[in-house]
Amino acid sequence: MIIFFIILSLIILFPLYYMFMASFKSSKELFRNGMDFRLIPSLMSLDNYKLLFTGKSSVYLYWYRNSLVITTLYTICSLFLSSLVGYGLGAYNFKGKNIIFTMVLFVMMVPLEILMLPLYKLIVGMGIINTYYGVILPFVVSPMAIFFFRQYIAGISKEYMDAGRMDGCTEFGIFFKIMAPLMQPAFGAMGILLAMHSWNSFVWPLIVLRTNTMFTIPIGLASLMTPYGNNYDILIAGAVLAIIPIIILFLLNQKAFISGLANGGVKG
Template sequence: MTSTHSTARRHARSRDKAPDRGPNRHQGRSILLTSGLALALAAVAVPLYWLVVASTHSSQEIFDSPPPLVPGGHLMDNLNTLQESAHFGRVILNSLGIAIVYTLVAGAVCTLAGYGFAVYRFRGREALFGLLMLGLVVPAQITLVPLFKMMAELHWLNTYQAVIAPNLALPFGIFLMRQSMAALPKELLDSGRMDGCGELRLFLRVALPPMRPALATLAIFLFLYQWNDFVWPLIVLRDDTSFTIPVALASLQGLDETDFGAILAGTSIAAIPISAVFLVLQRHFVSGLLAGAVKE
């Protein structure tokens, strides 16, 4: 009996002396994760900070060694250059109008198409969806010449509809909404039909409200896609008063001299709407992406 008690005491002392490595491991993972996030934040924030700082300097000052790290006094000069050389006030309105209209119309097209592929069963559905998904792997440059000829035959060159129309049925947008709509319970749709809902009302009143995260994700993607598009607007827009921001900034690059201060100032301004759209819709963004990952 005594030996049993002594053995128990020895085991208890050994447990007391054994280091508790659980909290230490947890603390180590937290430090590693925090360090990684800090590095990622620095990798994103430092270039953005330098972009804003450089937009307040002249082209000569930007290329000084070491480069400027505090704001300078040439911001207004750069903005005046933008306005005089690129009609930048009009250009901003052009980009905003095109991006907003495209986001609304393309969002409606992609949502309706995704709903149709997810809910309805019809002959050739999988083959048609697979053909549509080929658009994700076909380089966009292949379609530039046919699209240009089509816009010329429609007399749409140098018009905003030529910028908006060709990419309304965006394959990724349709794929995202199809995967999100596939998660809708069929019982919910059947219940709406039993209550007398028509198909359009069923789509608007029953299917769309649970899709707010996916719709926010789609809106962010479509807005960024159109806002940053460069090649297609460069091809179809001829008049400098109808340019979008990427095309207008590219037009400031000369053969002999380039005003980098003005270009960086315009780039800083172009980043503001993108940041605003993401900040407004960010709380839906992650959940929308996860909804798009649901498999049927």
């Protein structure tokens, strides 16, 4: 079994290794040798990374900043709001609870293409086109996160809440002081998933953002591909740098990610 997972890991990491190696090669070398995985120092240089920050692609730092700001704000706000809704659906019994939960499940099944036009008209009317708010606000409360937090809360004993009430805690105090610390694995897991979703998002930011300096990394890198030539060398180098924040985030939260998915997936 261990050998199987080692082989599987190598298969998954192989494209990342090729992308990393290709980021040090020129376009000429990429097309000349094709899928070449050999480490040849004489054919490798840092020119691609230098080009990212000079010339026409010098706006890469703006793209990186925009992606970091949007992903950070979206993840924090979505975790806070979605956890509150999921907590309410999982911890309390009230009239209409099942109807609300059914609506959450229904929204999960609605494709983005159906919502794009009304959402676009909404943000234009609000005057937040070509802004961070226009990208973040329409999806800041995630149905997937609500469902996940609801399932996780349903598996936590309600005796913790009763003990908090006996000690004089308010309902918000119970959430922030008692339940939120118990939900750390769920926050860790959903934090990674929401951050990845926001970081890789392409269609909605493409609709909202207009100027080159407001683009996120996926849109910015896609703009380098033109009918007159594709800058594959710069594209690959930019893609290598783009995966670094997600890798760091996963390494910092991998225990919470695994624990959160395991617990949230089996309880309810």
